[in-house]
Amino acid sequence: MEIFVRPVQRTLNVAAGVNLLDALRAHDVPVSYSCLAGRCGTCRCKIVDGNVLDSGREVQRPLGAQDQYVLACQTFLTESCTIEIPEPDEVVVHTARIVKATVVALEDQTHDIKRIRLRPSKPLDFSPGQYAQLQFTPDHIRPYSMAGLCADGELEFHVRLVADGRVTGYIAKDLKVGDAVRVSGPLGSAYLRRKHEGPMLCVAGGTGLAPILSIIRGVIAEGMQNPIHLYFGVRSERDIYGLEWLEALKLEHPQLQVHVVVTSGQASACRTGLVTEAIAQDWSSLDGFRAYLCGAPPMVEATTLLVKQMGVLPEQIYADAFYASGT
Numbered sequence: 001m002e003i004f005v006r007p008v009q010r011t012l013n014v015a016a017g018v019n020l021l022d023a024l025r026a027h028d029v030p031v032s033y034s035c036l037a038g039r040c041g042t043c044r045c046k047i048v049d050g051n052v053l054d055s056g057r058e059v060q061r062p063l064g065a066q067d068q069y070v071l072a073c074q075t076f077l078t079e080s081c082t083i084e085i086p087e088p089d090e091v092v093v094h095t096a097r098i099v100k101a102t103v104v105a106l107e108d109q110t111h112d113i114k115r116i117r118l119r120p121s122k123p124l125d126f127s128p129g130q131y132a133q134l135q136f137t138p139d140h141i142r143p144y145s146m147a148g149l150c151a152d153g154e155l156e157f158h159v160r161l162v163a164d165g166r167v168t169g170y171i172a173k174d175l176k177v178g179d180a181v182r183v184s185g186p187l188g189s190a191y192l193r194r195k196h197e198g199p200m201l202c203v204a205g206g207t208g209l210a211p212i213l214s215i216i217r218g219v220i221a222e223g224m225q226n227p228i229h230l231y232f233g234v235r236s237e238r239d240i241y242g243l244e245w246l247e248a249l250k251l252e253h254p255q256l257q258v259h260v261v262v263t264s265g266q267a268s269a270c271r272t273g274l275v276t277e278a279i280a281q282d283w284s285s286l287d288g289f290r291a292y293l294c295g296a297p298p299m300v301e302a303t304t305l306l307v308k309q310m311g312v313l314p315e316q317i318y319a320d321a322f323y324a325s326g327t
């Protein structure tokens with residue numbers, strides 16, 4: 001049977017039942033992947049026409065019209081179909097691995113945000129914007145986004161402490177400098193697209209600032225000249241952090257503009273309301289933009305809907321929603 005692959009515009013002859021990622025790799029089609037286990041989301045692609053079998057879902061079944069996106073590593077080909085993969089020049093391949101790391105610093109950023117810095121025993125290769133699974137003990141495991149770059153020599157994470165949170169409670173009360181942490185990754189597909197030369201919209205809610213910092217630092221490290229418009233949303237003035245980092249990044253990248261938006265109350269040099277309201281006030285169209293959205297699911301979902309309406313193509317919206325499971 002035949003598989004037509006967009007946008008590389010190639011037709012592959014494959015046998016029924018073959019794994020989609022295996023088929024793409026066997027035919028030298030450039031495709032991103034990492035964990036090969038359906039966890040990282042890196043090999044996400046779109047089924048444009050035809051049916052496949054998605055083993056990553058609770059029930060194996062052909063996809064309906066509303067279920068067009070799949071993970072190639074978990075998908076098996078059952079008939080001729082057309083698939084769409086991410087743009088070839090955006091391919092990243094980081095071998096998923098587990099590294100041991102040591103806590104070298106624990107710093108309070110706000111009343112409920114801690115900055116954790118780890119020194120890995122071996123380098124962990126990742127793209128700006130990705131995240132990793134941190135295992136503090138066998139019973140305390142949680143994904144967090146990297147705030148730095150793999151060239152830093154350290155791994156940095158920002159953790160919001162949640163009342164009665166099992167993992168964050170351990171971080172707040174028990175974790176200390178010198179403790180060992182297992183780091184698994186990298187994970188996630190909301191990474192920096194380095195070949196893009198147009199404007200970037202970065203939206204961070206709370207500790208969603210961590211991956212956005214990584215992305216902006218990645219732009220600077222790559223020598224990219226993209227205009228970057230960052231909207232940083234927080235609940236109140238006491239939740240604001242990282243302004244000194246952002247000011248330093250503005251000096252390195254004059255094309256960076258920062259808008260801090262406070263949901264309730266007033267804060268000096270900040271706007272009041274929701275980030276979606278601020279974006280809608282500032283722009284009539286976002287045509288040509290790529291959007292990086294990181295933070296709580298309601299904010300990510302609302303902003304995704306807005307930027308689609310304002311002209312950002314769905315495949316050029318890179319979202320990382322921080323779900324509270326296992327906090």
